[in-house]
Every structure is written in C-alpha cells, then in structure tokens.
Amino acid sequence: DQQVKQNSPSLSVQEGRISILNCDYTNSMFDYFLWYKKYPAEGPTFLISISSIKDKNEDGRFTVFLNKSAKHLSLHIVPSQPGDSAVYFCAASDSGGSNYKLTFGKGTLLTVNP
Amino acid sequence: DAMVIQNPRYQVTQFGKPVTLSCSQTLNHNVMYWYQQKSSQAPKLLFHYYDKDFNNEADTPDNFQSRRPNTSFCFLDIRSPGLGDAAMYLCATSRDLGQGVQPQHFGDGTRLSIL
Numbered sequence: 568d569q570q571v572k573q574n575s576p577s578l579s580v581q582e583g584r585i586s587i588l589n590c591d592y593t594n595s596m597f598d599y600f601l602w603y604k605k606y607p608a609e610g611p612t613f614l615i616s617i618s619s620i621k622d623k624n625e626d627g628r629f630t631v632f633l634n635k636s637a638k639h640l641s642l643h644i645v646p647s648q649p650g651d652s653a654v655y656f657c658a659a660s661d662s663g664g665s666n667y668k669l670t671f672g673k674g675t676l677l678t679v680n681p
Numbered sequence: 682d683a684m685v686i687q688n689p690r691y692q693v694t695q696f697g698k699p700v701t702l703s704c705s706q707t708l709n710h711n712v713m714y715w716y717q718q719k720s721s722q723a724p725k726l727l728f729h730y731y732d733k734d735f736n737n738e739a740d741t742p743d744n745f746q747s748r749r750p751n752t753s754f755c756f757l758d759i760r761s762p763g764l765g766d767a768a769m770y771l772c773a774t775s776r777d778l779g780q781g782v783q784p785q786h787f788g789d790g791t792r793l794s795i796l
Contacts, residue, residue, distance in 0.1 A: 569723070576721070599782040610685070610771055610787030611724075656723070660782045667712050667731075667777045669785060671723040 570594045571659050573672035581680055586644040588675050590657030593638065597659040601669065602631060602642050605654045614655075615642070618662075647679045684708070687772050687788035694762055695796050702757040702791045704772030713755040714785065715747060716771040724771055730755060731777065759793075767795045 572591045580586045590600075598619035603611035617624040617631045617640065624631050630643045644651055654676050658669040685706045694700040704713065711732050716724040728737045730749040744766070746758040759766055769792050773785040 571723070601782075601784060603787075608789065610687075610773075610789045612787070613784035616782070616784065662780075662782050667775050667783065667785075668726065668729070673721060673723045 568593075569672070570597075571657055571670050571672040573655075573657055573675050575675050576673070577676040577678070579678045579680060580647050582649055583646045586642075586647045586651065586677055586679065588642040588644075588655050588657075588677065590640045590642075590672055591638055592640075592659050594659070594661070594670070595638070596661040596663065597670075599660045599662050600631070600633060600640050601658045601660070602629075603656040603658060603671075604651075605656065605674070611656055644677075647677075649679045649681050652677055652679045685772060685774055685786050685788035687770075687791050689791060690789065691792050691794070693794045693796060696764065697761045700759050700762055700793065702759075702770050702772075702793070704755045704757075704788055705753050706774045706786075707753070708774055708776070708786060709752060710774035710776045710786070711752070712775045712777050713749060714773040714775075715745075715755070715757045716773065717766075718769045718771055718790075727757070762793070762795050764795050767793055769793075 601616040602614040604614045605611040633640045654674040656674045657672040714729040715727045718724045727741045748756045769790045771790045772788045775783045775785045
C-alpha cells in the first residue's frame with residue numbers, strides 16, 4: 568500500500584507560468600518531506616525539503632507548501648522554465664524512527680513548453 | 682566534485698546468471714542504500730548499510746544480497762536474476778547525524794536487462 572502518492576503522472580505547463588505538483592501521504596508519522604528532480608538517464612537530485620514544524624519553505628523559484636491536517640504537500644515552480652522539464656519525486660521520512668530512510672512517490676513528469 | 686558513481690550504467694545478463702552492480706562514493710557518507718526502480722514506479726528500497734551494519738527491507742527477496750567492504754564502496758549482488766528483476770538500480774548515500782533528516786545523494790543508476 569502506497570504511503571506516498573503522486574496522483575498526477577504528468578503535467579504540462581507553458582514557460583513562465585506556475586507549475587504545481589502535488590503529493591499526498593497516509594502515514595501520520597511522516598514529519599519531513601523532500602522533493603527530488605530527475606532528468607532522463609540521471610539519478611534523482613535533491614531539490615527542496617520541509618519539516619512538519621513549518622508550512623512553507625522557499626528556495627528561489629521553488630516553494631513547498633505543507634498542509635499537515637490534509638496530509639498534503641505541493642511544490643510550486645514560478646516561473647516555470649523549459650529546463651525544469653523532468654520527473655519530480657515526492658519523498659517522506661519519519662524522523663522519530665529511522666530518520667534516514669525515505670519513502671518515495673511514483674513521480675510526476677513535468678513538461679514545460681517554450 | 683564529490684559524487685556517487687555507479688558502474689556499469691547498463692548491464693545485460695542471462696536469466697539465472699549472477700550479476701554484481703557496484704557503487705562508489707567520495708562523499709564519505711555513513712549510510713548507503715540500494716533501490717530498485719521499475720518503469721513509472723517509485724524507487725523501492727531494497728536494503729541499506731548504516732556504517733557496516735546491514736539492514737534488509739522485509740520484502741526484499743533473498744536473491745538480492747549486498748556487500749560494503751569499506752566506506753566508499755557498496756555492491757549489489759543478484760544471485761539468480763529472473764525476468765522480473767529487470768529494472769533500474771539506484772545507489773544513494775546520506776550522512777546520518779543522529780538527528781534531523783539529511784537528503785540522500787543518488788548515483789545515475791544501472792539499468793539491468795535480463796535475456
């Protein structure tokens with residue numbers, strides 16, 4: 568049973584517009600969340616993270632929002648650029664347990680059209 | 682640049698013929714992981730080493746084994762590959778500081794094909 572769900576397999580946006588990628592989780596013990604970006608033929612690279620003590624974390628064009636009551640997080644990319652086209656994975660961790668183990672979602676393929 | 686390197690990038694083996702995938706890191710991280718990822722699926726953790734301590738996931742088949750001879754290297758051995766083992770295998774590392782969650786750093790993966 569998937570504990571981290573990315574229900575949109577793909578998303579297409581125009582360059583310059585906002586991209587919003589969504590992630591839901593079911594395990595209430597998860598308290599730390601990460602987003603990874605993966606280009607074809609490369610491994611995932613860490614993008615941004617958020618702890619459950621926050622509801623927002625921002626890094627340049629990337630912002631992650633966390634809604635603990637809904638067990639939902641989202642990644643916003645503004646403005647979107649063609650180079651952002653990649654698969655984005657949401658991952659979660661239980662810092663009170665094995666805080667170094669991550670549970671991943673299936674990923675969302677983002678395509679940014681010029 | 683410090684990095685995680687996986688060799689080979691592509692591996693073809695025959696059904697039932699043992700195969701070894703390798704991973705090396707220059708990050709000096711104490712935790713190393715092996716994931717299996719099939720098409721359109723989430724990376725699935727097979728096992729990890731915390732320093733020299735091996736930790737197997739409950740649902741990892743016995744067919745999969747691992748070795749970590751030193752901090753820098755970790756190997757994935759598949760004793761008798763079946764057609765269902767064809768996948769991308771990802772190695773990752775992280776530094777566990779005892780508190781907080783540190784991001785994992787991934788290699789570019791080895792794509793394994795079974796004939």
